[in-house]
Amino acid sequence: MPFATPLSDDVVLRDVTIDDAAALAEAYTRNRAHLQPWEPARPDDFFTEAAQRRTLDVQLKQAATGHGVFLALASGGDVVGRLNLADIVRGVFQNGNIGYWIDAGLAGRGLMTRAVTALAEHARDDLGLHRLQAGTLPHNTASQAVLTRAGFERFGHAPRYLRISGEWQDHVLYQRILHD
Incomplete structure (x- = not known):
């Protein structure tokens, strides 16, 4: 079932499509420095339309088999x-x-909190999931605030959990139980 919900007057949360490849490459390029501390080290090829098309192809196959939901925050033609x-x-x-990021110019407006909340409701009501999990770097207080405002609770600490920005880094783990 297609997913789309407005987050503000100018931003909508919607399913990604293969046609988003160019806009994603542009968005990742525009936000490269902003995202670098929070993501895996990315080769230069990652920032191309071709690489984004390959990633979207895999994600859309996962979505078709019920193994994922892959969304874009879009404003006009931009991701x-x-x-x-x-x-x-x-x-x-x-x-x-769950994992997420937002454009540097839109951070702090509450858009990601609304997006994560909408996805949690979709996961509960439409997908029948019981639980969502997310991890953040211990110093990523903005991401932790998003999760807390979206109803997640901290439940653990994972040492050297993921290789982020070229280093194995600890993560704080959060969960949201979707059913009582």
Whole structure:
């Protein structure tokens, strides 16, 4: 089922499409320095339309099989952020992991909190998931504030959890239980 919800007068949260490849390459290029401390080290090729098209192709296949939901924050023809629900596990777990980023020029406006909240409601109401999980670097207080405002609670600390910005870094783990 297609997903789209307005976050503000000028930003909508919607499913990504293969046609977003050029806009994603532009968005990642525009936000390269802004995102660098929070993401894996990226080769120069990552910032090209071709690389983004390959990534979108994989993500759209995962979405088609129910293993992920891949969204863009869009303003006009520009991509101004991403919100992904990946690694969906069914069975007794009914869980997925979220990751997100927003354009440097839009940070601090509450857009990502609204986006994460909307995705959590979609995961509960439409996908039947029981739990969402996210991890942040310990010093990423802005991301932690997004999660807390979106109803997530801190539940753990994972030493050397992910290789971010070229180093194995600790993460603070958050979860949101979607059903009582």
